[in-house]
Amino acid sequence: MEKYEVIGTLGEGSFGRVYKAKQRSSGSFVALKVISKRGRSVKELKGFRRECEIQRDLHHPNIIQMLDSFETENEIVVITEFAHKELTGVLGKVGYLSEDKVQKIVWDLVSALYYLHSNRVLHRDLKPQNILLDINNAAKLCDFGFARNMSTGTHVLTSIKGTPLYMAPELIDEQPYDYTADLWSLGCIIYELLMGSPPFCTASILHLIRLIRHEQIQWPTFLSDNCISFLKGLLQKNPLKRLTWEEILEHPFVKGHIIIVTNTSAQPLTRPLSPNTSHAKEQQRKESIKNKLVKISSKNNEVQEQTTSCKPIKMKTSKQSDSSSIEANKKSLNQDSQNNNVPENSTKNTTPSNINGKTLIVEENSLNLNLKKDNSKNTETVNLGNQRKSSLNTFNFIEDNQPIETDEWIVFLTKTIQEVINGEMISLTQSTQTNVLVSPLKNPNASPKVISFVTRLLSIPFVVKGVTSSCLLEIRKVYSEVKVVPNLVYAIKLLLRDSGNDSSSDTTSPINSPLPLSAERYRRLSELTNEDFQTLEYIFMLIAHLVHLDDEFLIQFCDAVVVLSIYLLMKLFLSFTYKTSIRIVTDILAVLTRLMSRLPENSDVIEKTLLSSVDNQEMKQVNFVDLMRHSDSLLRERTCYFLIWFSRTQQLNVIKMFWNFTVKDTLEALVYDSIETVRNAAEYAVSELKNKDYYKEVK
Known part of the structure; x- marks a missing residue:
């Protein structure tokens, strides 16, 4: 360190500091990192040492040396060499860049x-965030923390790395992938430089997954044919x-401007495969x-039975819950017909939309299926990209x-x-203090x-007297910012994780993926004190209170369940x-129930929870009859409201898996319950469900 004089801090992250x-x-x-x-x-x-080994051997004018x-x-x-600017800083000031400026960055x-x-x-x-600009505005790639040097015999990878906003569909679907996943991410960056936001942008991981998987991309009309053709060629949902x-x-958008340095690999990924x-x-x-598939099966076999008991702090919660230009344009049209962003047999309508004052053509198709409910949010969703600090960029479990x-x-x-x-x-x-x-x-x-x-400390403002409404609003804002x-939810997983299982390495690095962590073992019921x-009871009670206060907490809960993959744990608790x-x-x-009533588009969380594979014989399926017959009146009441929203949001085949004569009979019996709130909930449920075919079919 005596060779260097530290001038100031450039940045700080979970890894450490950069000076x-x-x-x-x-x-x-x-x-200095x-x-x-x-x-x-x-x-x-x-991993840090591997990053050093990879970057030490990289020598290219467009890669930080x-x-x-x-x-x-x-x-x-x-x-490393010092770069004078960050690309995100430029975007943060101007929002988006002109095509000619973007094209030069693309060449780099x-x-x-x-x-x-x-x-x-x-x-x-x-x-x-991983692109820097030098004093001549040349773009340089940095941060090789997730980089992987593929051995000659390795053709596909499976470990999920990256940031969801720029993650290829095959990674979202947890499928094996290759170098083409980087090409998708490159397309997303180019799109964001031109438009001010990535092709798919939302504050909810669940919604983002749905958009990447199913929604077509909105193609701008003000760009050159070459640019559009290049973008469409990269942003193909099918990697092939x-x-x-x-x-x-x-491609005419970049031809003649690529700096090619002699490579040392005998089998470069840039060469067609034999x-x-x-x-x-x-x-x-x-x-x-x-x-x-084998690992998934193994994971399902490793979940052990556990439960909870105690006296909580009481809180009230709601019951509801472009000779070259022409050729490029031809290829662009051909890509549109083959691109699974737009199904080949779909009927297209073009509807103008607007981002940052720019007109887009939104190609709508008739095969959106269950995603139609999200269409009204398309413009709002894309505009969210202007908020440089999306929760998806900070939603990490470290x-x-x-x-x-x-x-x-x-x-x-x-x-x-x-x-x-x-x-x-x-x-x-x-x-900072929270x-x-x-x-x-x-x-x-x-x-x-x-x-x-x-947990009790975080709960106090909601149960003590004299806290002003403005103070409570400020506390809610802070709780949302720090991801309480x-x-x-993370604390629940850590608390129940088997300390004898060496699984901490799976969660010590940032998790920017909406995909499950690797298999983990959990403590047995007998090991819990x-x-x-x-x-656990204090935790769930605070979560329940917060998600009823603000839908932002509910969105964060859904994202946490997906990221941490705790479906089985939730099912586990429901069985006790x-x-x-x-x-x-x-x-x-x-x-x-709140999730289904307020965010029905995220109701697949319910399905995945209830239908989680249960190979462990110690773990029971969720039994609605047991819930409705329980001596706790609040549980009987809430089960009725859950069944109402379950029938409104779930697919029929899922409902039928849990519906039978005993469930129907028990629900109808609750109409005569001794507790008025239970009777009211049961009457509401029966009146809601009695005209359903599945309700009438069981006898």
Whole structure:
């Protein structure tokens, strides 16, 4: 470090900090990336070192050059060339760029990507944040934390890396992928540079998945034919239909402007595959899919039975819940007919839309199926891209493995609780302070007692008297900013995870994917303590209260369930109707009912929860009869409301899997329940369901 003079901080992330520094011998500026080893898993440190190994061998004018690296006892330090601007900073000021400016950036990015693929390196996290500009405004790729150097015999990858907004459809669907996934991400970046937002942009991961899978892209009309043709060639949902490298280099939008550096790989990814290699690739793809199915089956076998019990803080929750230009244009038209963004047999209507004052042609087709309900949100969804800090860019689960002193935390939390009770709400109205309070929720070393204290502290403003409405609004805003609900969901998973299972490495690095984590084991019921039960109950109760306060919390809950893949855990809790404490079940029912009533487009969460594969014989299927016959009147009442919204939002085949004569008979019997609120809920449910064919069919 004595070779460099640190001038200032350039940025900070979960990995560590990046500093601007001056090399004392030459006076030239460099960037220092300092990564702390403390609290890092072996897998994480191995990943950082792999990133250094990959970047050290990369030498291209459009890739940030790594100059040196070294390690100390506590840190890994990487020295790279210094770039003067970030592409996101430019976009943040002007919103979008003109086509001629974008085209020059595209030449640089294609040059860098061609070099990487020629050397069998996949970047896997292409996004504007990983593109820097030098003093001459030349674009340079950086951040190779997710990059992978593919061995000669490797043709497809399966591990999910990247950022959802720029993630290829095959990754969204958890399918094996190759270098073409980088090409999709490149297309998304180009689109965003031109339009101000990616082709698909929304604050909800579930909605984003649906858009990437099913929705056609809105193509602008003000761009040149060459530009549109190039974009369409990259943004093909079917990876087999995307432009090949041979086609890219000959495309008039970039031809003659690509910097090609001699590669060192004997089998570059930019070269067409031989018949034998194509066959080997297909076999590898099939084997990857097969292995994935085996892992899923194994995961379903590993979930163990568990439950909860305790006395909660009481809260009220609602019951509802373009000779070359012509050729390029021809190819563009051909791409439209083959592009699975627009089904070949669909009927198209063109409807003008607008982004940043620019006219688009939205090609609507008649095969949108269940997505029709989202059409009214299309314009709003794209415009969300102008908000540079989308929640999808910050929705990470990063395990904090730092040791945690339980006694010290309890003293700190107890003091803070007393302050909040006395009306001093500053710790909950400032995001920096609330972030500190939430930190134990993502630390697997935190005891249930600490988690319980954190949850109760976060609950206090909603149960004590004298808190002004403006203060409560500020607290809700802060809770949304620091992602309290997702962190509570994460705490549930960490609390129930088997500490003997070496699975922490799966969650220690940022998870920017809407896809499940790898298989994990969970603790047995007999291993859970009363303190565990009490903590779980406090957590679910706070979640239930927050999702009823603001739909933003509900959206965050849905995203957390998808990212963390806790369907089986939710189903697990719903099956514990025979335990003395039933409050967890009632709160989950309240949350799921609210989800169906407020966000019906996300109701597949309900289906995936109820239909999660249950190979473990210790785990029961959700039984609505048991729920309606339970001695707890609130549970009986909420089950009735759940059935109403279940019938409104779920597909018929799913409903029939849970509907039978006993369910019908039990529901009708509740019309005569001794508790008025239960009778009212049952009457409402019967009147809602009695005209349904499936209701009348069972006798």
